[in-house]
Amino acid sequence: MLEIKHLYKRYGRFLALNDMNLHVEQGELFGFVGSNGAGKTTTMRICVGLLEATSGEVYIGGQDVLQSRKAMSERIGYVPDFFGVYNSFSALEYLEFFASAYGIYGDEAKNLCLDLLKLVKLSDKANADVNGLSRGMKQRMCLARALVHNPDILFLDEPASGLDPKARFELKEILKNLSSMGKTIVISSHILPELAEMCTSVGIIDRGHMVLKGTIDEIHRAAALSSPLLITVAEEGVDDTFAFLQEIPNVHKVTAQGNRLSVVYDGNREDETALLKQMVNRDLPVYSFNRQEGSLESLFMQIVGKNKKPSGKGGQR
Ligand SMILES: Nc1ncnc2c1ncn2[C@@H]1O[C@H](COP(=O)(O)OP(=O)(O)O)[C@@H](O)[C@H]1O
Numbered sequence: 001m002l003e004i005k006h007l008y009k010r011y012g013r014f015l016a017l018n019d020m021n022l023h024v025e026q027g028e029l030f031g032f033v034g035s036n037g038a039g040k041t042t043t044m045r046i047c048v049g050l051l052e053a054t055s056g057e058v059y060i061g062g063q064d065v066l067q068s069r070k071a072m073s074e075r076i077g078y079v080p081d082f083f084g085v086y087n088s089f090s091a092l093e094y095l096e097f098f099a100s101a102y103g104i105y106g107d108e109a110k111n112l113c114l115d116l117l118k119l120v121k122l123s124d125k126a127n128a129d130v131n132g133l134s135r136g137m138k139q140r141m142c143l144a145r146a147l148v149h150n151p152d153i154l155f156l157d158e159p160a161s162g163l164d165p166k167a168r169f170e171l172k173e174i175l176k177n178l179s180s181m182g183k184t185i186v187i188s189s190h191i192l193p194e195l196a197e198m199c200t201s202v203g204i205i206d207r208g209h210m211v212l213k214g215t216i217d218e219i220h221r222a223a224a225l226s227s228p229l230l231i232t233v234a235e236e237g238v239d240d241t242f243a244f245l246q247e248i249p250n251v252h253k254v255t256a257q258g259n260r261l262s263v264v265y266d267g268n269r270e271d272e273t274a275l276l277k278q279m280v281n282r283d284l285p286v287y288s289f290n291r292q293e294g295s296l297e298s299l300f301m302q303i304v305g306k307n308k309k310p311s312g313k314g315g316q317r
Pocket residue numbers: 011014016034035036037038039040041042043
C-alpha cells in the first residue's frame with residue numbers, strides 16, 4: 001500500500017532523511033517511532049504531498065505520490081501534529097466545510113458528517129463550538145476531518161501527544177475500529193510501548209533512517225533478546241564461568257555480582273541453548289540461566305543510541 005524508497009530530505013545543509021525505506025501493507029496499522037527530530041513529521045509531510053523530497057520515491061497503492069501529488073491527495077488523509085483554531089464553527093459545520101472542499105454538499109454532506117462524528121464519538125458535540133472542545137475532542141475532530149473524503153490511507157502525526165489517558169484510550173479504540181474497516185493507518189509517536197499496544201507493526205526511525213522494522217511479535221522478541229542473560233553459578237565456579245564467557249564470540253560484556261552474572265549476549269533462543277549446553281559440558285556449576293524480561297523501552301533506548309552497550313568484548317567486574 002505504502003512504499004518509500006531511498007528517501008532523502010535536506011534542509012539546507014542538514015540531512016533530515018537519510019535513505020529512508022518503508023513498506024506498509026494494505027490494512028496495516030503501522031507505528032512510526034522515533035525521538036524528537038528523528039524525521040517522522042518530515043517523512044509524513046512528504047508522503048502526503050505537503051513537502052518536497054530531495055530525492056527518493058514514494059508510492060501509495062502503486063501510484064507515485066511525488067509525481068502526481070494532486071491526484072493522490074484524494075486517497076490520503078492527514079492529521080497533522082498541530083491543529084489550528086478556527087472561527088466559531090460548530091463541530092458539524094466544521095466538518096461540512098471540509099466536505100464542501102471535496103464537492104460534497106447538502107444532505108449528503110450532513111449525513112456523512114453526522115456519521116463521522118459518530119465514528120469519532122462526538123455525536124453529542126455536533127452543535128458545540130469547536131473552539132470549546134477539549135484537546136482530545138479536537139484531535140478526534142481532526143481525525144473526522146481527515147476522513148471526509150474517505151481516503152484509503154491515513155497518516156496521523158503524534159496524535160496521542162498531550163492527551164490524557166482516557167483520551168488516548170478513546171483515540172486508540174477509534175483507530176483500531178478504522179483499521180478493522182480496512183483502512184491503512186500510519187501513526188507516529190516517540191513512545192514505543194504506546195504504539196506497540198495498538199499497531200500491527202512498528203518501525204523505529206533514528207536520524208532519518210529506519211533502523212528496525214517488524215511485526216509487534218518480532219519487536220517484542222527483539223526486546224527480549226536485547227536484555228542481558230542472567231546466569232547464577234555456585235560461588236566456587238564464578239571465576240571459571242567468567243573466564244569462559246569472555247571467550248564466547250557473541251558475548252559483549254559480562255558483569256558479576258557475587259555469584260550472579262549478567263551477560264550481554266547477542267544470540268537467539270537456539271544460541272542460548274547451545275551456550276548452556278557448553279557450560280554444562282564444561283562442568284561449570286550453573287544454578288540458573290535465563291533472559292531478563294525485555295522491555296520495549298530499553299530496546300528503543302538501545303536502538304536510538306542513548307544507552308548503547310559497548311560493542312566488542314571486554315569484561316567488567
Ligand atoms: N523547515 C525546516 N528547516 C530546517 N530543519 C528542519 C525543518 N523541519 C525539520 N527540520 C529538522 O529536521 C529534523 C527532523 O525533523 P522532524 O521531521 O520534524 O522530526 P520528528 O517529527 O521526528 O520530531 C530535525 O532535526 C529538525 O530540526
